Amino acid sequence: MTYRVAIIGAGNIAGSHLEAMSSLDSLAPCAIADLNKDRSDALASRFGLRSYSDYKEMIASEKPDIAIVTLPHYLHLEASMFAAERGCHILLEKPMALNVKECDEIIAAVRRNKVTMMVGHTHHYTAENREAKAWIESGRLGRLLMMNDRRHLRYDTPARPDWFFEKAKAGGGILTNLGSHTIDKLQWLSDSRVEKVKARIDYSQKRGDVEGGGSAFLDLSSGIPATMSQSGYPGAVVDETELLFTGGSMLLKSGIGLWVSDGGEYREVPVPEQAHPFVLQFEDLIGAIEQGREPESSMAYSRSVVAAVESLYLSSELGTEVSVDHGGESDGRG
Ligand SMILES: NC(=O)c1ccc[n+]([C@@H]2O[C@H](COP(=O)([O-])OP(=O)(O)OC[C@H]3O[C@@H](n4cnc5c(N)ncnc54)[C@H](O)[C@@H]3O)[C@@H](O)[C@H]2O)c1
Structure with missing residues (x-):
């Protein structure tokens, strides 16, 4: 058809x-x-x-x-x-x-x-991400213990349309736009959902009324903890997820490559060619x-990403850890 x-x-x-x-x-x-x-x-x-x-x-x-x-x-x-x-x-x-x-x-x-x-x-369809997930599921590096994600890039560029800087239109700044990719990636790689967050968000950015960056500690339903840090301020560009296992570690640069170590320095591993994500x-x-x-x-899964992002802002505002509202929706990921 x-x-x-x-x-x-x-x-x-x-x-x-x-x-x-x-x-x-x-x-x-x-x-x-x-x-x-x-x-x-x-x-x-x-x-x-x-x-x-x-x-x-x-x-x-x-x-x-x-x-x-x-x-x-x-x-x-x-x-x-x-x-x-x-x-x-x-x-x-x-x-x-x-x-x-x-x-x-x-x-x-x-x-x-x-x-x-x-x-x-x-991010579910990016070659490096899929290879990283295959490594996690194979158990070759042991059991996944923790994940740390860093995404730093100048967010306030002239090319970015104004609506991205209006909370009422975008929902938030970098943590909503790029943070929803990060939370999706962390949930998908660990096959679990963010259940609790403790975030600290910074509002020093001048354009619009959204944040310019922030950090958070995430508790996932799998029991695997994660951290995320996002900065839209000037500085070196970073887009890395590091995954730590009982028998090694993995460095994932989505769209760029995948590196693993089972003891020594990181070595790049081949990523199979595939169609565009x-x-x-x-x-x-x-x-x-x-x-x-x-x-x-799915819709239920995507709602869980929005719920986690919303909780980042609430946690920062309250200054406390916040439980993520998953409502009655389950996507079978715990
Ligand atoms: N998956 C990804 O990697 C990825 C990458 C970039 C953007 N996005 C997402 O895609 C969406 C769009 O982002 P973008 O960067 O293309 O934004 P954009 O501002 O470049 O495009 C949005 C378009 O919508 C138009 N528009 C606004 N109101 C309208 C209306 N009422 N009727 C018809 N058109 C209207 C605007 O004129 C504009 O051309 C967002 O949800 C963004 O987060 C996803």
């Missing part, structure tokens, strides 16, 4: 989805919508699509099988509800929504309309639709 696909939002990430679809016969992108019509026109002419400024009009006239939502975070709820109610399967960009209350509304609408939703937690993500979505199963990043 070939699925007709419409894209809601023609910003930075929309082109990556369109490029990935061009290598998949089962997906036929037909239209794209953006309030900024120049943007939707540009991608429409590059990929041979119809262009709209109003995504509701696009969904109503095109009646796509799948809608991809690549909008600012505060619009994820509204656009997902609209697409679900018109019977579209949905690939919703991360994070699922601004907070768990919105996630619950999306989950209810998707279930009510019996469509499939995947949230774009791309966005292609694998689409294949997972199609499999979920056709087999009536959940995708890797």
Whole structure:
């Protein structure tokens, strides 16, 4: 079967989805919508699509099988509800929504309309991450004991759109945007969920009203503790996850490489070649639709990421450890 696909939002990430679809016969992108019509026109002419400024009009006239939502975070709820109610399967960009209350509304609408939703937690499909997970599961380095994740990069660049710096539109700053990738990665690698957090967040950044960085200690349901540190301030760029085992250690640089040690210096290990993560993500979505199963990043799973991110802010505000609200949603990961 070939699925007709419409894209809601023609910003930075929309082109990556369109490029990935061009290598998949089962997906036929037909239209794209953006309030900024120049943007939707540009991608429409590059990929041979119809262009709209109003995504509701696009969904109503095109009646796509799948809608991809690549909008600012505060619009994820509204656009997902609209697409679900018109019977579209949905690939919703991360994070699922601004907070768990919105996630619950999306989950209810998707279930009510019996469509499939995947949230774009791309780290599940990155070659180095998948190889790291295979090493963990093989037990070759013993039992996983702890994880430390560091993500430092200048966040306030002119290229980053203003909405990313407005709490009401983005939900938060670097800890929401990149932190949702980190929490996803830590949960996915350890096959467990963050249950408690103790965070300290810094608000020295001048642009908008979001944080500029922060650190947290995370307690996961597997019993494996993790730390995360994110800084959007000037400094050396770092994107590393270090995993410590009973019989060795592992250094994961997503998208770059994987190193292991069972005693001496780290040695780089080969990472199998694979399709682009966005292609694998689409294949997972199609499999979920056709087999009536959940995708890797199901709604329940993606809600757990939003719940953990929300708890970072609450913990920092209260100055105490906070239990993550997983509601009644279970994704089978403890
Ligand atoms: N998976 C990843 O690795 C990854 C990478 C980048 C971004 N993202 C996510 O993708 C989403 C979009 O991010 P981006 O960087 O592309 O943002 P962006 O600001 O570049 O794009 C958003 C687009 O939405 C448009 N828009 C705003 N309101 C609209 C409306 N009511 N109707 C139609 N269009 C509207 C804007 O004009 C803009 O073109 C976010 O959720 C972000 O976190 C994910």
